[in-house]
Amino acid sequence: MLEKSYPYYLANKAQTSKEMMDVTDKYTGKRATRVAVPDAAAVEKAIAAAVKATVPMREFKPWARQAVLQHCADRFEARREELAYALCVEAGKPIKDSDGEVTRLIETFRIAAEEAVRINGETINLEIAKRLDGYHGYTKRVPLGPVSFITPFNFPxxxxxxxxxxxxxxxCPFVLKPAERTPIGSLIIGEILAETDLPKGAFSILNLDGKHASPLVEDPRFKLLSFTGSQIGWDLKTKAGHKKVTLELGGNAACIVDADQASKLDKVVERIIFGAFYQSGQSCISVQRIYVHESIYDELKRKLVNATKKLKSGDPKKKDTFIGPMIDEVAATRLHDWIEEARKAGAKLLCGGKRTGAMLEATLMENVPETAKVNRMEVFGPFALLAPFKTFDDVVSMVNDSDYGLQAGIFTDSLNHAMRAWNELDQGGVIVNDIPSFRVDNMPYGGAKYSGIGREGVKYAIDDMSELRLMVIRDL
Known part of the structure; x- marks a missing residue:
């Protein structure tokens, strides 16, 4: 069971409030718990506290930062079942996948603990001409200062x-606004952070709705805004002023299955099924477009449809459930309408397509018009389309014919095709012999085009949250 209510966190301390916000069980639709909502004065106090914590956090030694991160990872492990259950309830994520996300939470903090003590600079040889004899260059990375975070519902x-x-x-001291529909995981993280000896003001976690989160975007005291979510991120960037901005804004991930995969289709299908329908497709790198060489198209389609029809939908708290609810009925209705729009425009429904409340069946279509929303937009749900291709040049053009460019996958035995995909696909990442939905938490992650700017992955995020400082010494 979840707690009856949860606080917000202001300058490292739990706070209650007269105003409360409901968090629903995404499968039953009933209220699961409530969270305290801060007022505008609390938001200002959080920002001021982060500013005041700038120097103490900068002076907080690397070994001490590492100890905090290790403590968190250990406590997450001790509270694994609680975290997984809370995630299952608040996000509707099947319990086995919820447990998997807790594992990644732990791994991400452990990676950060390792990186905390190896944020290094370099020595630069400046004696590149006779006039520069006796000059020596050195760099180090220094924290930016207060940073603000806005996070989405799908991996809370x-x-x-x-x-x-x-x-x-x-x-860097930070102020975090978790997703309104899935704040509980963030608040448990806050509870564990509050156990540590982080300097006062090092963190605040505020349960705000979008309209009251503008100070996290616009306040010039923040030196960086990191936003993960929808295309509204571009609007936020225009309001962010002079601060650095990193955006991860989703994708329309394509997966190529090359002609030489005929003997491996069962393995390929297994991975595509996972990539397309894991967590009801509510992932920025969910497999949405499947491009298959014409010589194996019919066979892969048959296997994929059969496997999709066998997926178990229902209560995410049951261990054998693969497809749970979408985040709410509005999201499910939106995607169902897009599917119907494509069908009326001539697309063929291969399986699925039915909706009951927030539950939408795992859906496959073919012959989808190029202009259909399910082809052009990010579906963010349990849907994928299939299309055949003749040549590798054709499929490169098909993948690149998108406003998005987060990650793509290619199943191939051809080193030439793998290298061409890496060189020619306009994507933040290309995954060879696996789905575009693959992510390890120490790798650079981010996209091109509408998919955003900047990279996450612990080391790369640390680079964004710090700046390079140069010192030059001249011999006298």
Whole structure:
């Protein structure tokens, strides 16, 4: 069971409030718990506290930052079942996948603990001409100062971890606004952070709705805004002023299955099924477009449809459930309408397509028009389309014909095709012999085009949350 209510966190301390916000069980639709909502004065206090904590956090030694991160990872492990259950309830994520996200939460904090003590600079040889004899250059990285974070509902533990853990490792105080529909995981993280000896004001976690979160975007005292979510991120960037901005804004992930995969289709299908329908497709790198060489198209389609029809939908608290609810009925209705729009425009429904409340069946379509929303937009739900291709040049053009460019996958035995995919696909990452939905928490992660700017992955986020400072020494 969840707690009856949860506080917010202001300058490292739990706070209650007269105003409360309901958090629903995404499967039953009933209220599961309530969270305290801060007022405008609390938001100002959080920002002021982060500013005041700038120097103490900068002076908080790397070994001490590492100890905080290690403590958090240990406590997450001790509270694994509680975190997984809370995630299952608040996000509707099947319990086995919820447990997997707790594992990634722990791994992300452990990676950050390792990185905290190896944020290094370099020695630069400046004696590149006779006139520069006796000059020596040195660099180091210094924390930016206060940073603000806005996170989405779909990975409310690990996507929070990818902002919070690097901030601690880098020495930056932060203010976090978790997703309104899934704040509980963030608040448990806050409870554990409050057990540590982080300097006062090092963190605040505020349960705000979008309209009251503008100071996290616009206040010039923040030196960086890191936002993960929808295309509204571009609007936030225009309001952010002079601060650095990193955006992870989703994708329309394509997966290529090359002609030489005929003997491996069972393995390929297994991975595509996971990539397309894991967590009801509510992932920025969910497999949405599947491009298959024409010589194996019919066979892969048959296997994929059969496997999709066998997926178990229902209560995410049951261990054998693969497809749980979407985040709410509005989201499910939106995608169902897009599917119907494509069907009426000539697309063929291969399986699925039915909706009951927030539950939408795992859906496959083919012959989808190029202009259909399910082809052009990010579906963010349990849907994928199939299309055949003739040549590798054709499929490169098909993948790149998108406003998004987060990650792509390619199943191939051809080193030439793998290298061409890496060189020619306009994506933040290319995954060879696996799905675009693959992510390890120490790798650079981010996209091109509408998919955003900047990179996450602990080391790369630390780089964004710090700046390079140069010192030049001249011999006298």
């Amino acid at each position: 533990l690990n996507l929070v971890a990818h902002k919070v853990a690097p901030a601690i490792a880098a020495g």
